[in-house]
Amino acid sequence: MIRDDVVDVLVGMDVPAGVLEDFPELPADVEGVLVYGSQARRDAVPGSDLDVLALVTAQRPSTDSGYVHVSYYTQKQLSTGIGTLFGAHLKRDAKIVWDRYGHLTRAVEDMGEVDTKRLLARARGLSELFTSLDRDLPKYLSGLLRQARYLLRSCLYAQAIAGGAPCFSVRELAVRHGDPYLTHLLASRQPGKATAADLAQCLSRLRGIIGEFPPSEHGSLEATVVNEWGRPSDILSMAFMALGVTGKTSDYAEVEKILL
Structure with missing residues (x-):
């Protein structure tokens, strides 16, 4: 009944029926849901996705069903959002739909404020992934473009704060x-295949915010994963997602901690 209860609340929020018909069944361990x-x-x-966050007891990958994107977080994962941009996003915009024990409501209330200077500095550090394109393109174009969009979107949000x-709002x-053109570059639903032109556009705008990217310490995405293996780090998480190993639908929920 969780799915039906959630959908009923979303109908009251004027979420279009055409979007809600794709709302998936939720796993049995879901303890709370927000949008x-x-x-x-x-x-x-028209065409906007429905972004859903579900609090669960066991970590699992995010899913896409039509226009509905569901990210699954454990309490431990969600607690890493305190002081981050994603946490600030949730605290400002999220609407709690269902919360069995009140854990999700408290987690969002505890998110605090984001340190934008620190975020921009961290984004610049992560941008080293884009300085070995001669080795990484075209094989990893799709993942690199998705991560470039993620960093650019994050930096623009941080600037606004x-x-x-x-x-x-993009x-x-x-x-x-x-x-x-930002509306196209940063849209969550992208028509057609990834293009090198869009990657160049994202990276140009990103440089305009954080400056020149630091050189890659390892020389390629694959080398980054090999050399960072065994010492979990943000750059390793980003490299994994850029390689397409994980995080195909989300920039957050597939890794152990929220990055920005």
């Missing part, structure tokens, strides 16, 4: 920056 993003803010447009006008950011 965030455009559907939660009620500024969605630092400027005193928080915003987690369309609003495109308007603020007078850059209509």
Whole structure:
């Protein structure tokens, strides 16, 4: 009954029936559900996804079902969002849909504020993954583009927070920056295949925020994974996702901790 109860609440939030018909069955260990993003803010447009976060007791990969994206987090994973951009995003925009024990509500309340200077510095460190493109393209174009979008989106959100006008809407950011192409570059649902042109566009805008990328310490994505293996790090998590080993649908829930 969890799925039906959640869908009933979302109907009351005016989430379109055409989106909700794709809402998946939820695993038995789900303890809470929230929605965030455009559907939660009620500024969605036709074709907007429904972003769902489900609190679970056992870690599992995120899923996509039609226009519904569900990320699964354990309490331990979600606690790593304290002081992060994703935590700030949830605290500002999330709507709790169902919370059996109140754990999800408390987790969101505890997220705190994000240190934008630290976030931008960490994003610059992670950008070293884009300095070995001669070795990594075209084999890993899709993963690299997804990670470039992730870092660019994160840095734009951080800029908005630092400027005193928080915003987690890609369309609003495109308007603020007078850059209509951002709406395409950062859209969660991308038509067609990844292109080198879009990667170049993302990296150009990212450099404009954080400066030149530091050189790769290891020389390629594959070498990064080999050399960082055994010492879990943010750069290892990003490299895994860029390689397509994990995180095909999410930039957050497939790794042990929230990165930014």
